[in-house]
Amino acid sequence: MLSPTPRSTIGRKGHRARTEREALEEVLDAGLICHLALIVDGSPIVLPTGYGRDRDTLYLHGSSGARSLRAASGAAVCVAVTVVDGVVYARSTNNHSMNYRSAVIHGTATPATDKEHGLRMITNHLAPGSWEHARQPNRRELAATSVLALDLTEASVKMRGGPPGDDADDIAAGTAWAGVLPLRQVWGEPEPAPDLPAGIPVPEHVLRHGVP
Amino acid sequence: MLSPTPRSTIGRKGHRARTEREALEEVLDAGLICHLALIVDGSPIVLPTGYGRDRDTLYLHGSSGARSLRAASGAAVCVAVTVVDGVVYARSTNNHSMNYRSAVIHGTATPATDKEHGLRMITNHLAPGSWEHARQPNRRELAATSVLALDLTEASVKMRGGPPGDDADDIAAGTAWAGVLPLRQVWGEPEPAPDLPAGIPVPEHVLRHGVP
Numbered sequence: 396m397l398s399p400t401p402r403s404t405i406g407r408k409g410h411r412a413r414t415e416r417e418a419l420e421e422v423l424d425a426g427l428i429c430h431l432a433l434i435v436d437g438s439p440i441v442l443p444t445g446y447g448r449d450r451d452t453l454y455l456h457g458s459s460g461a462r463s464l465r466a467a468s469g470a471a472v473c474v475a476v477t478v479v480d481g482v483v484y485a486r487s488t489n490n491h492s493m494n495y496r497s498a499v500i501h502g503t504a505t506p507a508t509d510k511e512h513g514l515r516m517i518t519n520h521l522a523p524g525s526w527e528h529a530r531q532p533n534r535r536e537l538a539a540t541s542v543l544a545l546d547l548t549e550a551s552v553k554m555r556g557g558p559p560g561d562d563a564d565d566i567a568a569g570t571a572w573a574g575v576l577p578l579r580q581v582w583g584e585p586e587p588a589p590d591l592p593a594g595i596p597v598p599e600h601v602l603r604h605g606v607p
Numbered sequence: 608m609l610s611p612t613p614r615s616t617i618g619r620k621g622h623r624a625r626t627e628r629e630a631l632e633e634v635l636d637a638g639l640i641c642h643l644a645l646i647v648d649g650s651p652i653v654l655p656t657g658y659g660r661d662r663d664t665l666y667l668h669g670s671s672g673a674r675s676l677r678a679a680s681g682a683a684v685c686v687a688v689t690v691v692d693g694v695v696y697a698r699s700t701n702n703h704s705m706n707y708r709s710a711v712i713h714g715t716a717t718p719a720t721d722k723e724h725g726l727r728m729i730t731n732h733l734a735p736g737s738w739e740h741a742r743q744p745n746r747r748e749l750a751a752t753s754v755l756a757l758d759l760t761e762a763s764v765k766m767r768g769g770p771p772g773d774d775a776d777d778i779a780a781g782t783a784w785a786g787v788l789p790l791r792q793v794w795g796e797p798e799p800a801p802d803l804p805a806g807i808p809v810p811e812h813v814l815r816h817g818v819p
Contacts, residue, residue, distance in 0.1 A: 583789030
């Protein structure tokens with residue numbers, strides 16, 4: 396079970412909240428990128444970035460020189476991972492909605508104790524198998540990379556699925572279509588780099604990205 | 608041209624920045640949801656939400672009772688819209704990347720002067736044509752909805768496309784595959800609501816969502 400605190404407790408539409416650990420892991424495994432929010436010079440900042448997870452830790456990374464990553468280290472951050480599953484068409488515009496799976500994590504980002512391990516998690520979340528297939532970071536590259544760790548204790552998960560919830564009057568009126576237009580993320584055909592020698596096959600770990 | 612300020616000027620990888628107004632509009636038109644960051648009780652908060660755009664204004668909405676929307680009104684906010692176009696496999700893990708289109712907007716969210724107009728923009732961004740097709744909000748629903756406006760003046764756009772950028776040594780070594788695995792968002796077959804009377808066809812505006 397997650398441990399919701401006041402700021403991680405769902406205020407609105409709490410019936411959509413799920414507190415189980417599996418739900419959190421499902422969302423974090425299904426998402427590809429996250430949105431990291433932090434405060435820089437008194438202003439809120441949000442930026443999209445990759446992530447990885449190992450058990451109770453979320454890993455984020457960036458260039459050691461990046462302003463945002465420097466600001467995030469040791470600071471309060473908030474991370475959202477969101478997967479949109481469809482548009483919900485209701486009889487009223489007011490009941491229009493989205494089907495989605497969403498996780499929001501609050502905490503303090505700290506420098507990862509094992510940078511390489513964090514990078515492995517981040518690389519293999521974005522591109523499963525690449526850590527083992529590609530050249531791993533050398534000392535110079537490691538030094539130029541910041542890796543932050545964020546504890547997953549303070550997290551909330553929200554999901555919406557299924558058909559629209561319409562008012563009885565609107566259903567009775569029967570004047571509008573209602574339903575769901577599903578949305579899926581689909582991988583296309585791999586595009587080999589122009590400078591890749593001919594005849595090198597696409598490796599299995601690339602072909603199988605996202606295949607359960 | 609956008610007007611970059613210090614906080615909206617790209618620090619890292621500035622060569623990926625685009626400052627043209629068309630690039631901003633392209634990203635905002637291509638995205639479905641945004642991530643809204645704000646400061647609540649001194650902590651950064653980020654939440655996924657719908658949005659709409661009309662010329663130089665971004666619209667956001669939520670329940671009047673929602674803590675986050677109350678906090679956002681009159682406050683500094685940051686909004687990110689991100690479209691991921693693919694995973695970039697490089698010869699080294701260090702050069703792995705993503706192809707993406709991303710917009711980040713800074714500003715002060717203010718209550719929309721014309722709530723209904725803002726809601727129309729938000730509804731028709733999520734579900735083009737729904738404002739005209741479905742029942743529009745009544746007085747009670749309008750009162751229960753907050754609509755915020757955010758000026759698009761202070762925005763930055765970043766995009767990455769194309770093949771990986773690898774180090775010459777790694778290309779020469781020739782030990783790893785390199786290329787792009789494209790990612791697309793694809794609409795599925797519309798799923799009529801279970802309580803929709805049989806024989807009602809799926810309207811054109813639903814079938815054509817996302818069709819240029």
